[in-house]
Amino acid sequence: MVVAAVGACIIALAVGTQILMLGVSVLERAKRRDITGDYWNGRTLEWSVPSPAPLYNFAHIPEVTCRDEFWVMKERHDAPITRPYEDILLPKNSMLGLVIAFCAFVFGFATIWHMWWLLLPALLGIFATIIVRSFQDETEYILPAAHVEATERRLARV
Numbered sequence: 366m367v368v369a370a371v372g373a374c375i376i377a378l379a380v381g382t383q384i385l386m387l388g389v390s391v392l393e394r395a396k397r398r399d400i401t402g403d404y405w406n407g408r409t410l411e412w413s414v415p416s417p418a419p420l421y422n423f424a425h426i427p428e429v430t431c432r433d434e435f436w437v438m439k440e441r442h443d444a445p446i447t448r449p450y451e452d453i454l455l456p457k458n459s460m461l462g463l464v465i466a467f468c469a470f471v472f473g474f475a476t477i478w479h480m481w482w483l484l485l486p487a488l489l490g491i492f493a494t495i496i497v498r499s500f501q502d503e504t505e506y507i508l509p510a511a512h513v514e515a516t517e518r519r520l521a522r523v
Contacts, residue, residue, distance in 0.1 A: 401415065401416065402418070409434075420516075421513065452507045452509055455505060457505060459501075465494050468490035469487070471486075472488060
């Protein structure tokens with residue numbers, strides 16, 4: 366009985382601490398917001414992208430010459446790239462991946478629970494979704510260079 370009470374107190378303390386941390390995070394979110402994207406002083410290129418990340422990864426594709434290119438760039442104090450911006454080709458969003466994932470979940474569920482009647486509709490859903498996607502012609506769009514430049518200026522990376 367005493368052991369259970371001590372365990373319940375420890376769990377209550379943990380839950381209280383988590384609620385306190387959530388409250389602090391919400392109340393001080395403006396002060397603690399990171400816009401650099403490099404909060405942990407990272408070494409690799411994904412840390413060079415600002416936070417929140419723009420629609421594209423890099424306005425100019427970085428030239429990688431070593432394993433930790435971003436770290437080397439920070440150590441050398443490299444200046445930002447000043448080439449003119451170019452249009453960026455981006456994929457359009459699609460819900461079809463989510464539909465395939467749902468059908469695959471249903472297929473797995475049906476397989477585990479021996480619901481043989483549900484296997485065929487789930488497989489047909491997967492294949493039908495793949496076929497629908499294969500007939501879509503416009504799966505990409507172009508982000509104009511002016512939009513890229515405006516985003517870079519807004520993120521103060523120029």
